[in-house]
Amino acid sequence: QLQLQESGPGLVKPSETLSLTCTVSGGSINIISYYWGWIRQPPGKGLEWIGSISYSGSTYYNPSLKGRVTISVDTSKSLFSLKLSSVTAADTALYYCVRHSVGRGFDYWGQGTLVTVSS
Amino acid sequence: QTVVTQEPSFSVSPGGTVTLTCGLSSDSVSTGYYPSWYQQTPGQAPRTLIYSTNTRSSGVPDRFSGSILGNKAALTITGAQADDESNYYCALYMGSGISVFGGGTKLTVL
Numbered sequence: 737q738l739q740l741q742e743s744g745p746g747l748v749k750p751s752e753t754l755s756l757t758c759t760v761s762g763g764s765i766n767i768i769s770y771y772w773g774w775i776r777q778p779p780g781k782g783l784e785w786i787g788s789i790s791y792s793g794s795t796y797y798n799p800s801l802k803g804r805v806t807i808s809v810d811t812s813k814s815l816f817s818l819k820l821s822s823v824t825a826a827d828t829a830l831y832y833c834v835r836h837s838v839g840r841g842f843d844y845w846g847q848g849t850l851v852t853v854s855s
Numbered sequence: 856q857t858v859v860t861q862e863p864s865f866s867v868s869p870g871g872t873v874t875l876t877c878g879l880s881s882d883s884v885s886t887g888y889y890p891s892w893y894q895q896t897p898g899q900a901p902r903t904l905i906y907s908t909n910t911r912s913s914g915v916p917d918r919f920s921g922s923i924l925g926n927k928a929a930l931t932i933t934g935a936q937a938d939d940e941s942n943y944y945c946a947l948y949m950g951s952g953i954s955v956f957g958g959g960t961k962l963t964v965l
Contacts, residue, residue, distance in 0.1 A: 771952070782956060785946070785953075788954075794952075796953060800856075832901075836954070840907070842954075843912065847900055848900050
């Protein structure tokens with residue numbers, strides 16, 4: 737059974753860079769036609785797709801966050817990462833890593849990790 | 856900017872049928888947007904219910920069904936149960952690797 741697990745600091749200072757890693761286990765990250773992505777959910781609010789990456793490194797980002805987001809993949813370690821720069825309190829959210837494809841939607845989710853932006 | 860619209864809230868009686876919708880501010884939703892639906896209960900990660908408009912994810916009861924109704928994607932729950940009380944989100948694939956979620960519908964079963 738494929739499992740995704742987020743890790744990273746739970747507290748980030750304003751203007752700094754948020755960094756999270758998602759480790760994939762129970763399956764391969766090297767799958768054509770699947771993407772590995774990040775979704776966030778501010779407390780009490782809805783879901784927002786942040787961006788995704790293919791195993792080959794092609795990236796796709798939410799236009800509203802473009803310029804602040806970088807997603808990378810390390811297939812040798814079966815993990816992918818999120819960096820979000822210049823964070824503000826508005827970036828406080830539960831961050832989920834996901835697997836998805838165009839035809840199958842977001843089919844596997846991590847349990848989520850809460851990141852708070854505060855000084 | 857693309858906005859995906861959902862009813863903010865809905866209520867259904869136990870055993871009843873409810874249809875939640877997912878629309879676009881500037882277009883009609885078609886199968887080409889590969890609509891998908893997710894159920895989220897408080898404190899839990901979302902669970903995939905439906906993908907590619909009408910395909911149920913593994914283990915999802917057949918009382919959940921997806922379709923296109925008019926110019927929107929739709930999620931219908933037939934024979935609602937108490938544990939269907941959740942938040943429901945739709946997502947649309949906009950092309951060029953971009954996906955957009957709707958704001959979610961809070962479903963109450965009472």
